[in-house]
Amino acid sequence: MFAVLGFARKPMAWLALSLLPLAACGPMPGGGSVAPGKPVPVGLLVPSGSGNASDEVLAQNLRQAAEMAASDLEGASVDLRVYSTGSDAAGAAAAAQRAVSEGAAVILGPVYAESANAAGKAVAGSGVNVLAFSNVTDIAGGNVFVLGQTFPNTAERLVRFAAAQGRNRIFVLHEQTAAGDTGRRAIEAAIARSPATHAGTASYEFSQQGIITAAPQIVARIKAAGANAVFLTADSGGALQLLAQLLPESGLDTTAIKLIGLTRWDTSPANLTLSGLQGGWFALPDPGPSSSFQARFTARYGSIPLPVAGLAYDGVAAIGALARSGAPNALSASALTQGAGFAGVNGVFRLLSDGTNQRALAVAEIRNGQIVVLDPAPRSFGGAGF
Secondary structure, eight states, X not given: OOOOOOOOXXXXXXXXXXXXXXXXXXXXXXXXXXXXXXXXXXXXXXXXXXXXXXXXXXXXXXXXXXXXXXXXXXXXXEEEEEEXXXXXXXHHHHHHHHHHHTTOSEEEOOSSHHHHHHHHHHTGGGTOEEEESOOOGGGOBTTEEEOSOOHHHHHHHHHHHHHHTTOOEEEEEEESSHHXXXXXXXXXXXXXXXXXXXXXXXXXXXXXXXXXXXXXXXXXXXXXXXXXXXXXXXXXTTTHHHHHHHHHHTTOOTTTSEEEESSOGGGOGGGGGOGGGTTOEEEEEOHHHHHHHHHHHHHHHSSOOOTTHHHHHHHHHHHHHHHTTOOTTTTSHHHHTOTTOEEEBTEEEEEOTTSOEEEOEEEEEEETTEEEEEEOXXXXXTSTTO
């Protein structure tokens, strides 16, 4: 029985502490103005009102995580205002404009890349920054910052780890989609910056039959290239499970040639049972603070949070931490991108001047159906793992 590919829209798009800057920063002009001593007006854009049940659950998770972060703040407070984006980019743009017209000093969200891009453009002239829950780096820049775990950040972490373990001839395998091509470019760029060698690249049509047809030729190319690692862009909602079945069936020895994943393999329990993924590597946020956040969220709201909910907590808590300075320009681009970063519920992270981010990630292996952390996430910038 072959696994069935899913094509649903989804974000790619994760401690009981108040998130703090890791070091003091000196804000500079730009961005929404903050009134010292008063709550910071925050416009939270969520994908409710789209008519999609999964979007409604996502919107609720984001709102709940943001509210939890707001209640945890010390030394500052936020006035959280929730706006529905509906089902398209135009709705997100209208929601962003409304939030700014009603006094938002910063916008948190939306989730989907097109919506985040539209929201940023809609308020670009206002000086208000947008902290989107997306992980798509193509939309980053200007007044748009992405909070999600990005492909370049993940690829960099895993390629450097693989090279250090002797898995230094890396073959790239991607689906023929926009996301697959973005992932391919991130992996190839990471290899170029590392001691590893790019052993080759192959792609497959993003359909069940396309993968079935391509698998034998892909395995032949991997072997001919002398690769000792294959970096996959596939995710749990797409081709990952089918590839995990067909590559070994087509003759790929996954004990000799390590499978590495650009996406999180722990998002589906079924992945942990697949023989083809045993011994494979992927990256994930620091399990310690992430597990603590999940436990607190579950105790408070009675359900396990979606991975993206942690980004809403991080965003609100970072805003509060910066606002504690009391400076009117505490949410300027230079303040948001202060180099020491923040300690978040998914580990330390920092926003970069190009609108992307750098997040501390652990490297994990699927072993006998369990997730085993091989290399812990760093706890500060400048150390091992960065």
